[in-house]
Amino acid sequence: MPELPEVETVRRGLEVRAAGRHIVGAEVRHPQVIAGRADLFEESVRGLIGRLDRKGKAIAVELLARNGEPPHYLLVRLGMTGQVTVVPRDYPLEPHTHVRLMLENGEEIRYRDVRRFGRLRYCTRGELQEVFSGLGPDAPAMTDAEFLAALAGRRTPIKSWLLNQGRLAGVGNIYADEALFAARIHPLTLAASLKPAEACRLRRAVERVLRKAIAMQGTSLRDYIDIEGRPGRFRVKLKVYQRTGEPCPRCGAKIRRLVLSGRSSHYCPRCQRRHAGSQ
Numbered sequence: 001m002p003e004l005p006e007v008e009t010v011r012r013g014l015e016v017r018a019a020g021r022h023i024v025g026a027e028v029r030h031p032q033v034i035a036g037r038a039d040l041f042e043e044s045v046r047g048l049i050g051r052l053d054r055k056g057k058a059i060a061v062e063l064l065a066r067n068g069e070p071p072h073y074l075l076v077r078l079g080m081t082g083q084v085t086v087v088p089r090d091y092p093l094e095p096h097t098h099v100r101l102m103l104e105n106g107e108e109i110r111y112r113d114v115r116r117f118g119r120l121r122y123c124t125r126g127e128l129q130e131v132f133s134g135l136g137p138d139a140p141a142m143t144d145a146e147f148l149a150a151l152a153g154r155r156t157p158i159k160s161w162l163l164n165q166g167r168l169a170g171v172g173n174i175y176a177d178e179a180l181f182a183a184r185i186h187p188l189t190l191a192a193s194l195k196p197a198e199a200c201r202l203r204r205a206v207e208r209v210l211r212k213a214i215a216m217q218g219t220s221l222r223d224y225i226d227i228e229g230r231p232g233r234f235r236v237k238l239k240v241y242q243r244t245g246e247p248c249p250r251c252g253a254k255i256r257r258l259v260l261s262g263r264s265s266h267y268c269p270r271c272q273r274r275h276a277g278s279q
């Protein structure tokens with residue numbers, strides 16, 4: 001599932017390949033990936049591509065109108081298996097390509113999504129701001145003070161807290177496990193029970209893991225690719241995620257897996273000890 005580093009890689013790719021281009025037409029081949037009415041989306045998603053913003057795992061493509069009207073936005077959420085590519089218009093259509101956005105230069109932006117949990121939405125600035133304001137601060141940009149404030153009083157396992165997009169935006173299962181390992185914190189530790197020093201260590205670990213992953217264009221486990229169709233290169237850097245039974249790179253103990261709210265957590269039982277206050 002794409003997390004912040006993968007989404008940021010897609011955003012940067014769109015900046016290079018699509019910013020400054022005009023969207024001149026659209027074809028929705030599967031309406032499920034459109035938020036709202038697909039026919040309206042097809043009719044209205046037009047304009048000069050301006051800024052490309054991102055908050056957490058959501059990308060906002062600014063669409064400037066010719067007539068001086070306020071810009072609209074194309075909000076892109078990749079869900080579990082969403083892929084965005086920019087290709088020549090006559091490039092063979094791959095299965096599960098659900099949306100085509102034609103550009104004036106003979107290329108097109110394609111949205112492909114096997115599981116169809118991703119969503120494309122055409123919206124106003126107000127609607128975009130509503131979505132963005134429901135998200136916590138972008139994870140790698142959080143300050144220690146913001147991080148501590150968001151943790152205060154949260155009697156939930158820290159792993160679940162890290163995944164809550166309303167608290168901090170952008171962290172998913174992979175980078176939560178990696179950051180907890182780097183900070184030597186057990187995934188079941190209650191968020192509110194972290195000492196300030198531990199919390200600051202975790203905040204720095206989150207930032208470091210995300211920035212390193214961005215620098216390597218994210219992690220490809222199965223579906224994720226960048227705008228040119230290339231996989232991310234961070235997978236080889238994963239220290240605990242999906243390494244159950246392998247030796248911890250720090251101490252050699254076998255990596256364990258536990259299930260929390262239906263999702264796997266991977267951790268080192270020696271480096272990430274449970275302390276009083278764990279669930």
Ligand SMILES: [Zn+2]
Nearest residue numbers: 248251268271
């Ligand atoms: Zn260890």
